[in-house]
């Protein structure tokens with residue numbers, strides 16, 4: 001975390017076309033390893049952006065930084081126009097305190113590769129935990145909201161089951177409902193089908209398809225399923241070495257990739273599948 | 274050689290059973306202190322404050338590598354030199370509670386570390402407060418793997434209560450010694466003490482296993 005005041009970044013983004021998410025010259029390092037290298041990335045409100053790329057290219061790191069699971073070394077991330085992990089102070093931007101971070105974090109929801117449901121709570125308790133104890137909703141209202149969402153992901157009949165009684169696909173659908181119950185503006189999906197058996201991948205991708213079709217959520221998704229990415233994305237970003245090597249509409253990026261690395265990656269993926 | 278006197282046995286039995294109540298109270302109170310203080314010691318090692326982690330770590334190591342009897346003597350006899358004068362019971366509970374807190378903190382530490390990193394990350398992603406994360410998400414999951422160790426130390430603290438006799442706490446061992454020196458008969462009182470300890474330890478250990486399975490069921494984790 002940069003301790004000094006940042007003075008060459010705006011305190012807030014203003015104007016008609018403020019993106020929902022903006023990475024502005026974001027750098028992330030682990031020791032000597034630079035994982036994100038001065039990354040610039042905008043995601044518009046309601047846009048579905050898919051991140052693809054080889055292992056280690058920094059895809060997960062992008063999502064984890066947005067979820068504030070990782071600290072930022074350089075640059076600023078803006079969510080809905082406001083800096084995510086910085087706040088105004090000292091005539092510029094300074095690292096945010098916990099209160100500010102909690103407020104900003106409420107904008108973001110995340111689904112993980114390994115679901116990370118709370119094993120000692122039933123499906124509906126998983127969904128209600130945040131609305132009741134973070135948002136302060138009355139129990140009845142939180143229950144109604146959770147039931148609606150479980151219904152939407154097709155898990156209403158399993159609401160009183162513990163995760164250990166659910167298949168991977170079912171757990172992931174509950175995890176999606178749990179994240180949505182917090183009403184985030186931005187949803188993050190990190191390889192949410194990678195840990196699933198092939199025959200249940202469809203039940204999870206169908207839920208995400210519905211979200212894209214019926215809701216105006218801003219979404220960032222990391223996936224290795226190129227067909228799925230092509231179907232539902234507004235834009236696809238190909239990551240390589242902590243930078244965006246190429247990005248564009250799915251039909252362009254998959255149909256007519258311009259950069260050699262993109263071509264190599266896509267043909268390697270095609271061969272493997 | 275075997276000169277067991279039943280009339281004497283029945284004569285001293287009520288007195289020993291009364292002392293058993295004291296032993297159970299000492300074990301119970303000491304354990305209650307250890308359960309709570311142990312959690313404090315475990316959580317204190319997980320704060321971002323390096324100096325605190327280090328100090329608590331050293332304290333735990335120190336307590337675990339010195340004998341309980343010494344700690345009991347220390348609290349009881351050295352305390353007054355610093356103006357801290359404690360009744361035998363108080364001193365005994367502090368010493369044994371602290372001693373077992375150090376061991377229990379290690380059990381908790383293992384339990385806490387066994388909770389997958391993803392549980393912390395999901396809690397943060399849901400914006401749960403740190404207190405809520407600990408008490409509702411992490412500790413309930415750390416509990417089942419800690420119960421076996423906690424149970425062992427419950428039996429352990431019970432078996433260590435005789436050490437409190439050295440500062441005059443009137444528990445079982447102390448009473449048996451008193452009977453011995455009054456009547457010059459040691460066979461019956463010591464045998465009875467052994468039988469009483471056995472009669473409590475064995476069912477307790479079995480109950481702990483039942484309890485452990487029950488907790489896992491309650492948490493939906495089996």
Ligand SMILES: Nc1ncnc2c1ncn2[C@@H]1O[C@H](COP(=O)(O)OP(=O)(O)OP(=O)(O)O)[C@@H](O)[C@H]1O
Nearest residue numbers: 030033035053054055056057058059060061062222
């Ligand atoms: N906590 C960490 N400490 C050190 N290095 C890390 C850490 N987390 C990630 N890295 C490194 O950062 C790089 C980028 O990781 P990241 O998880 O973002 O890759 P990815 O593109 O998601 O890859 P994959 O497709 O394998 O999931 C990798 O080289 C990884 O080894």
Ligand SMILES: [Mg+2]
Nearest residue numbers: 059060061191
């Ligand atoms: Mg990844």
